[in-house]
């Protein structure tokens with residue numbers, strides 16, 4: 001299925017940015033520490049500041065991507081299809097399958113072996129309260 005391609009590419013892109021930011025801030029911190037050890041505080045403090053804010057920024061972006069993916073999974077609520085046997089009135093519930101539509105002939109009725117008909121298709125509502 002091709003639907004998941006776009007979000008996956010975005011998160012890979014984000015992870016690449018986070019990795020670069022993280023690497024740059026680590027470099028900045030290291031050069032800041034080196035400058036500090038050389039007692040060159042004029043260079044040390046800006047470098048440490050850039051490194052620290054870079055680390056904070058990458059941590060923040062990481063949290064953002066985490067939140068985005070969790071939102072994405074919440075949105076993926078299951079879609080159900082109810083089947084109704086026209087002959088004996090037997091009702092069945094199953095997961096939505098590609099190509100399902102209302103009044104379409106579906107599987108055989110487990111009771112009377114008559115073809116069942118799709119009665120309704122609905123998205124499972126999120127439980128509230």
Ligand SMILES: [Zn+2]
Pocket residue numbers: 085086087088089090109110111112113114
């Ligand atoms: Zn039946």
